[in-house]
Amino acid sequence: MTDAAPQPCDLLIEAGWVVPVVPHGVVLPDHAVAVSAGAIVAVLPIAEARARFAAKETVSRPDAALIPGLVNAHTHNPMTLLRGIADDLPLMTWLREHIWPVEAAVIGPEFVADGMALSIAEMLRGGTTCANENYFFPDVQAGVYKKHGFRARVGAVIIDFPSAWASSDDEYFDRACELHDAWRGDPLVGTAFAPHAPYTVNDANFERVRMLSDQLDVPVHLHTHETAQEVADSIQLHGQRPLARLDRLGLVNDRLIAVHMTQLTEAEIHLCAERGVSVVHCPESNLKLASGFCPACALLKAGVNLAIGTDGCASNNDLDMFGETRTAALLGKAVANDAAGFSAFEALHAATLGGAKALGFDARIGSIEIGKRADLVCVDLSQLETQPLHHVVSQLVYATGRQQVSDVWIDGVPKLRQRVLVDMDTDAIVANARQWRQRIAAIQR
Structure with a gap:
């Protein structure tokens, strides 16, 4: 024998x-x-x-x-080209007086594609193999992710004012559905709805998002409960905290990817656990913008699926998931006043399988198991x-x-081999980033 x-x-x-x-x-x-x-x-x-x-x-x-591979569960990767242009400012000042005006001057397919190439190279060198994207021109993003064989969930932005991507509510939704149709069933790139935030999306548009999310079975990727001011403004305008408003509109369910979540009551934490909401913890962006502290340990204890994201390079200022995971674990302990909270294993889980579950990719990635x-x-x-x-x-x-x-x-395809990127020209990516610096500097003068 x-x-x-x-x-x-x-x-x-x-x-x-x-x-x-x-x-x-x-x-x-x-x-x-x-x-x-x-x-x-x-x-x-x-x-x-x-x-x-x-x-x-x-x-x-x-x-x-x-x-x-690490899963960056909340990114605005074209904004890598805006790294460092408006540091040390509070969120609304940063956004309204600096980021949005610069974006308005430069945003377009070329800006998005070039920012994506830079971010993909940075993520690969840091061990990230999947990203949850939330930015304009998602059709361009999806094409660049596919070109480089990078896994992603690409969000179609919905927001209440015109942009270079869409000029009306109907156009935002039409383009979102076109994006979904174009990438339906792709093995690497999935889609989501990405209503920007409760303070930039009206009730009618949230209801349209909920209806389409249900029909198409795709996630809703949303900034919410990011700051105390956001919560106070929601109470003043709507008579409800943002999560209660979202619940009234039918969005608090297992398709919701709720990003930041620094302002949460015990009841809200348990509501997220009951409904299967995934929470994305972005500690370094929240620290830098002084937005608040996500109660990571309380969420974990309640049974909420917790993921980790870097946010965009304009507010972080990197796509370093190892650094982000370390910060998340340490900050989680401090906020809970519990040195045993958010253990190393729990942090690694959040950076891998927790992110994969938030994106709806956990049957494919997030752990080293036969069949994945x-x-x-x-x-x-x-x-x-x-x-x-x-x-x-x-x-x-x-x-x-x-x-x-x-x-x-x-x-199974090599993307980084002994610290060298495969099929990406590092020198060309850096040179391209430098020419965008010059263009953006000229706008800011």
């Missing part, structure tokens, strides 16, 4: 540690992940993997942790900044920098 012939596979990634996220709290030392046709087909010890599989390519990273897509990241833990290595997940959340990301795959 002879041994069975090795099973062919496209890719075998051998790592010092595999952190699958599911089951919770598990770290698998000296394990490998086998990939075929972009899907994970096995997670097993390295010795067994070598005996079982004949791989077209084997990547061996004995000093690295292999984790699911191979969106994977190798993180080099051999550097002195992450030594000595007592606890892998602790180091990933509390000590690791994004510069330690060595390799990235999306759908």
Whole structure:
């Protein structure tokens, strides 16, 4: 009797540690992940993997942790070209007196496409493989994401005033439905409705969003409860807090991706848990704009799905999900006055599977499980900044920098190989960003 012939596979990634996220709290030392046709087909010890599989390519990273790709659950990625133009200002001053006027002068397909290329390169170098996008010209965004093989949920903006994207309520909705039709069923790029915020969207438009979200079964990606002023204004104008108003309009359900949520009562937290709302915690943007503190530990204890997002580079000022996750974990403990709250494992879950669930992608990504897509990241833990290595997940959340990301795959396709971007011209991206700086500087004079 002879041994069975090795099973062919496209890719075998051998790592010092595999952190699958599911089951919770598990770290698998000296394990490998086998990939075929972009899907994970096995997670097993390295010795067994070598005996079982004949791989077209084997990547061996004995000093690295292999984790699911990070999911940036709230971004405005074209705004990467506005990084640093209006720092140290409160939200409404920042938005109305600086960001919106500059946007009005430069926004268009070219600005969006160039900002997207810069942001995708930055995200890949930081271990992010999926983004939840909320910005104008989502058709252009979707095309750029697809071109670079990057996974995304692209939101169609709905807002009560004209923009370069649409001039009327009807046009916003027509274009949103066209976007959905164009990308329906795409394996990498999905769509959502992205009504900007309760203070920029009227009741009738929210009701249209709810109706279409129900009909098309797509998420609603919304900034809400971002500041105390937003809540106070809502009470004055509508006689209700924003979440109560959204509930009256039928939007508080398991399709709602509620971003920021810094101003929450205990009853509102439990309402989100009961209805299956996902909350996206953007701590660094909220800190920088002094918007408030998301009660992350209270949300987790109530059973709310928690995700992490960087927000846009105009208010953060980076797309660093390792940094964001660390800040989220530390701030969560401080707000709850509980050093045991928002543990390293919970933070990594929020940055991966929590984000995937918020986007409705959790059947495909967010954890290293057989059958899921191979969106994977190798993180080099051999550097002195992450030594000595007592606890892998602790180091990933509390000590690791994004510069330690060595390799990235999306759908099993290499996107970063030993710190070098695959099929992206870094020099050209930087040169292009510099010419946008000059154009924007000329506008601000």
